[in-house]
Amino acid sequence: MAFSVNTNTGAMAALQSLSATNKSMDVTQSRITTGLSVSSTKDDSAKFTVAQTLRGDMGGLNAVTSSLNNAKSVVDVAVSGVEQISDLVNDMKSKAYEVASETDQGSRDAIIKDYDNLKKQIDSIISSSDFNGVNLLDASGGEVKSLQSLDVSVGSTLDVASIDLETELTTAGTGGGALDGATDLVDAATAGTAVTALDTLSDSLNDHLSTLGAASRQIEGQLEFNSSLTDVIETGIGNLVDADLAKESAKLQALQVQQQLGVQALSIANQAPQTILSLFR
Incomplete structure (x- = not known):
């Protein structure tokens, strides 16, 4: 050496x-x-690039989830409003039957007053069934559109149209029952007409409840799927870059x-x- x-x-x-x-x-x-075992492209370019792409997808899914949550809230408010209105219509129908069976004019006038108050409650519910500026029970309240997935092409949104309950109330009230103005519920004949109109309105409300309920379930299902997909993507990112x-x-x-x-x-x-x-x- x-x-x-x-x-x-x-x-x-x-x-x-x-x-x-x-x-x-x-x-x-x-x-x-x-x-992180891969915190930069200098550590592993291939893994980092894939992870960045997945992170972008995560951001998109978060936006989709936010859109769906907003839509679900709008629809749920509308469902609550229609359910309440349906209950009030049933109460109005009971009042109409009472008017038909009541012979004392004083008692009949009291029942009619209750009937008119129920109608006013319906008007109040329609105007207040609003969430974030959208009211599905008012023709001028707009509609709700929400993304369903990362695909933003035409037809990829979940749309729920508004319901013009005010027009339906006016149509149901024409000629009997005072759903659209000063009451003409005064005797058995007008009470019978009112019951028929309320039956028609009740059937229409049931159709709206079915439509809104289906939309709510669809949104809920999409939210559950997005949550599962988000978990899978997050796990995938972890498998790639976590230490x-x-x-x-x-x-x-x-x-x-x-x-x-x-x-x-x-x-x-x-x-x-x-x-x-x-x-x-």
Whole structure:
């Protein structure tokens, strides 16, 4: 073995080994800190690119979910309104039967007043069945459109049209029952006409409830699917880029030992030229 004070081969080898150990420690510590084994395209371009694409899909799904939640709220408000109106129509029908069977004019007038108050409640429910500026029970209240998936092409939205209940109430009230104006519910004959109109209105309300209920269930089903799809994509991203922290922790401990040994080996190598001095004593 040659001795030289100009070239310390052992020190250079020890330094290279220590530098490699320090670099590995930096990588391992970064993975432990971020929880990611691939946090940049410099780590693994293929995995990082795929993960970025999936993250973009996640953002789109979150927007779709937000749109569906808004649509569900609008539809659920409308369902609640129509259900309440349906109950009131049934109460009005009972009042009409009472008018037909009541012979005392004072009692009949009291029943008619209750009847008219029920109609006013219906008007109030229609005007207040609003969510975020959309009222499906009012012809001028607009309609709800929501995305169903990441496909934004034509026909990919879930649409629920508004219901013009005000017009239906007017049509049902024409000629009897006072659904559209001052009451003419005064005797058995007009009460019978009112019952017929209310039966027609009740059937229409049931149709609307069926339509709105189906729309609500469809939105709920799409929300459940989006939630499952989001979980699958999130798991896929994790499989690509997440670090195994248990493995990285064990690796870090091993690297710390290697670092200490590398520092000691470099120290020994740096002291080697000192032995040359003993040759000149």
